[in-house]
Amino acid sequence: MGKLCLKKGREKPVNNHHPWIFSGAISDIVGGEVKPGELVDVVGANGKWLAKAYFNPLSQIQARILSWDPGQTIDEGFWREKLKQAIELRDILQLEPSTTAYRLVNAEADGIPGLVVDKYNTYLVFQALTAGIDQRKEMLVSILAELLSPDGIVERSDVNVRKKEGLSKVTGIRFGASPPGNITVLENGQSFIVDLFRGHKTGLYLDQRENRATVCRSENVAGRELLNVFAYTGGFAVNAAAAGASRIVNIDTSTTMLEGARQNMMLNGWERTHDEYITGDAFLKLRQLRDEGRQFDIAIVDPPKFAQSKGDVPAACRGYKDINMLAMQLLRRNGLLATFSCSGLIDSGLFQKVLFGASIDAGRDVQIMRPLSQAPDHPVLLTFPESSYLKGFFCRVC
Ligand code: SAH
Numbered sequence: 001m002g003k004l005c006l007k008k009g010r011e012k013p014v015n016n017h018h019p020w021i022f023s024g025a026i027s028d029i030v031g032g033e034v035k036p037g038e039l040v041d042v043v044g045a046n047g048k049w050l051a052k053a054y055f056n057p058l059s060q061i062q063a064r065i066l067s068w069d070p071g072q073t074i075d076e077g078f079w080r081e082k083l084k085q086a087i088e089l090r091d092i093l094q095l096e097p098s099t100t101a102y103r104l105v106n107a108e109a110d111g112i113p114g115l116v117v118d119k120y121n122t123y124l125v126f127q128a129l130t131a132g133i134d135q136r137k138e139m140l141v142s143i144l145a146e147l148l149s150p151d152g153i154v155e156r157s158d159v160n161v162r163k164k165e166g167l168s169k170v171t172g173i174r175f176g177a178s179p180p181g182n183i184t185v186l187e188n189g190q191s192f193i194v195d196l197f198r199g200h201k202t203g204l205y206l207d208q209r210e211n212r213a214t215v216c217r218s219e220n221v222a223g224r225e226l227l228n229v230f231a232y233t234g235g236f237a238v239n240a241a242a243a244g245a246s247r248i249v250n251i252d253t254s255t256t257m258l259e260g261a262r263q264n265m266m267l268n269g270w271e272r273t274h275d276e277y278i279t280g281d282a283f284l285k286l287r288q289l290r291d292e293g294r295q296f297d298i299a300i301v302d303p304p305k306f307a308q309s310k311g312d313v314p315a316a317c318r319g320y321k322d323i324n325m326l327a328m329q330l331l332r333r334n335g336l337l338a339t340f341s342c343s344g345l346i347d348s349g350l351f352q353k354v355l356f357g358a359s360i361d362a363g364r365d366v367q368i369m370r371p372l373s374q375a376p377d378h379p380v381l382l383t384f385p386e387s388s389y390l391k392g393f394f395c396r397v398c
Contacts, residue, residue, distance in 0.1 A: 001041055002034035004055065004063055008045040014065065017383035019108050021053065021063040029055075036131035036166060039066075039074055054113075054132030058166035064113035064132060079112075079136065080143050086110040086117075087147060093376055101185035101194065103206055103377040104148075109387035110379065115140065118202040120194055122151040123179045125202040129157070131165045141174045152176035156202050160308075171197060184267065188213050190238050191267045193260060200257075205235060207342070207374040207390050208302065212236050214372065215300065215338040215394060218243040224297035225249070227289075227330060229282050229323070234261030236300045241270040249276040249296070251285050283319075286326035298336040299327040302392075307343035316343055320351065321358045328362035328397050337395045338372065344389035351391055359397075370394040 006014065010025035021042065034040055034055050040063060042051040049070055053063035066074055086105045095102050105117035107129065114130030124144055128134040134157070141153050153175035162169060182193045187209055194203040215221075216239035226240050231250035238261075240248055252258050258277040265272065278285050282303070301323055306316035324339055331337060341351045348371065359366040372392035374380075380388040 001039055002029055002031040002055065004029055004034075004040040004042045004053065005047075006042065006044050006050070011044040011048075011050060014042060014044075014050045017065075017068060019053075019065040019113050019384055020061045021065070023060055023062045026062060029057075037135035054130070056131045056165055059130070059164050064108070064130060066111075066113070076139060076143070079140060080147070082110070082112050083140070083143055083147060086112065089379065090377055095377065097186070098189045099187050099209065101187060101192070101204055101206060102209070102375075106378050106387065108384050109381040111381075116202070117144065118206060119148075119150075120179075120185050120196060120203055121183055123183065123196060124148065124150045124153045125156050125196050126153065126174075127157050127159060127202065128155070128167075129159065129161055129165070131167060134162075134165075134167055137174070145175045150176060152179055154179065154196050156196070187235070188239075190242060192233065192235070192238070192264050193267060194233075195260075200232065205232060205302075207378045208235055208340075209375045209377075211338065211340070211372045211375075211392060212239040214370070215298075215336075216240045216243045216245075220336055221245040221298055225295075227251075227296040227299040227327065229286065229300060229327060230302045230304065231261050231277075232257050232302075234264045236302070237261055237275075238264050238268050238270070240298075241265060241272065241275075242268065245298075247274050247276075248272070249278065249289075251278045251280065251282050253279065253281060255279045282323060283326070286323065286330060290326060290329050294330060295332045296330050296335060297332055299331055299338070301327050301337070301339040303340070303342075305343050306341070307345045310345060313343075313345055316346060317350070317354050320346070320354045321361070324355055324358035325362045328358060328364045328366065331364075331397045333398065335397045337366070337397050338392060339395070340372065340390065340392035342390045344386055346391075348391040352393070355393065355395075362397075365398040367396045367398065368393045369396060 005028040007027040036056040040055045051065045052067045053065040055063045101120045114133035116127040155174045158169040196203045221240045222244035225247045226245045228250045231252045306319045374390035
C-alpha cells in the first residue's frame with residue numbers, strides 16, 4: 001500500500017478526525033504510483049502512522065480518511081459495518097411509516113466519505129461522489145441489496161463535483177428493477193410524486209422535511225397568504241395547504257417543477273383554483289410583485305446553493321441579501337419569514353449578518369424566533385463541521 005506523508009505541522013486535523021487531506025498538506029507519496037481510488041496509509045512528518053484513507057491525485061481533497069484504527073483492514077466487512085451503522089441511525093429516528101423517503105447514508109457524516117444513499121419507498125438511490133467510492137460501488141450496491149432487500153437500486157452520480165475527481169456523470173439501474181417513471185412517497189403523511197431519474201439531487205430535498213412541518217403549522221399559515229419562493233415540487237406548498245393557507249404563490253424557474261408542485265397538490269386532495277404558479281427568476285418576480293403592491297403574511301425563501309466555492313461567497317451573500325430584502329418588503333406587518341441557505345461555505349453567523357443587511361435595506365425590524373437546520377437523517381459529524389450545510393431562520397418581520 002502507498003504511503004501518504006504529511007508536511008510538518010499538518011497532523012492536527014487528522015488527529016482530530018477530520019476526514020479530508022488537502023493537497024497542500026501532503027509532502028510526499030511513497031511506494032510507487034498510487035492510482036485514483038486506491039488506499040494509502042497516512043503518516044505524519046515524523047513517520048508515525050495516523051490513518052487509512054483512499055486517495056485521488058486529481059482532486060484538491062487528495063485523500064479521504066476511512067479509519068484511524070491501525071488494526072482495521074479496509075475490506076468488505078469494513079464497508080458492511082459502516083453501512084449497518086448508518087442504517088441503524090435511521091432506525092432510531094423511526095421515520096417510517098409516515099415518511100418513506102429519507103437519507104440512509106450521508107457521506108462523510110456517516111463515516112463513508114463520498115457516498116450518499118437515499119431511500120424512496122422500496123428503492124434506493126445512490127450518488128458516488130469520489131473515485132474511491134466509484135471504484136467500490138459494485139460491492140457497496142451488493143451490500144446494500146443484502147442489508148435492505150430493495151426492489152431496485154438507482155445510481156444518480158450526475159453531480160458536478162465528480163468532475164473534480166476526474167469522473168464523468170453516470171446514471172442507471174445498478175440492482176433489481178427499474179422504478180416506474182414516477183413513484184409516490186410519503187413525507188410526514190403527505191404524498192409526493194418523485195422522478196428518481198430526473199428530480200433534483202436524488203429526487204426530493206429530503207433535508208427540508210422537518211422545516212416544512214415546523215414552518216407550515218396551522219398557527220403560522222391558516223387563513224394566510226403564503227409566498228413560496230424557490231418552490232420546486234411544492235414541498236412547502238403541500239404542507240401549507242394542509243395547514244389551511246388561504247392562497248399560495250409559488251415561484252420557480254422550472255415549469256416542470258411547478259407542474260410537479262401542482263400535481264402534488266392534487267395528489268393530496270388540494271384542488272385550489274386561487275393558488276398561483278409563477279415561472280421565472282425569483283429576483284425579477286419578487287421585484288414585480290413588490291412593484292404591483294402585492295403583500296403576503298408568510299414567505300418561504302429556499303434558494304439553491306449560491307456558493308459552490310470560496311470565491312463565490314461574496315456574490316452569494318449579495319444574492320441572499322437581495323432575495324431576503326425583497327421577501328421582507330413583500331410581507332405585511334408582523335409577517336413571518338422562513339429563510340434558508342444550503343451553502344456550506346456560509347455559516348449561520350454569516351447568514352445572520354446577511355439577513356441583518358437585508359432587514360436594514362428593507363427598512364424592517366426582524367426578530368429571529370427559531371433557528372432551523374437539516375433533518376436528522378442528515379446528521380452532522382462534529383469532527384466534520386462541513387456536514388452542517390443547511391441553515392435557516394424562522395423570523396417575524398415587524
Ligand atoms: N423548497 C423546495 C426546494 C427548493 S430547491 C422544497 O422544499 O422542495 C431550489 C429551487 O430553486 C429549484 O426548484 C430550482 O428550479 C429553483 N431555482 C433556481 N434558481 C432560481 C431562480 N433564480 N429563480 C427561481 N427559482 C430558481
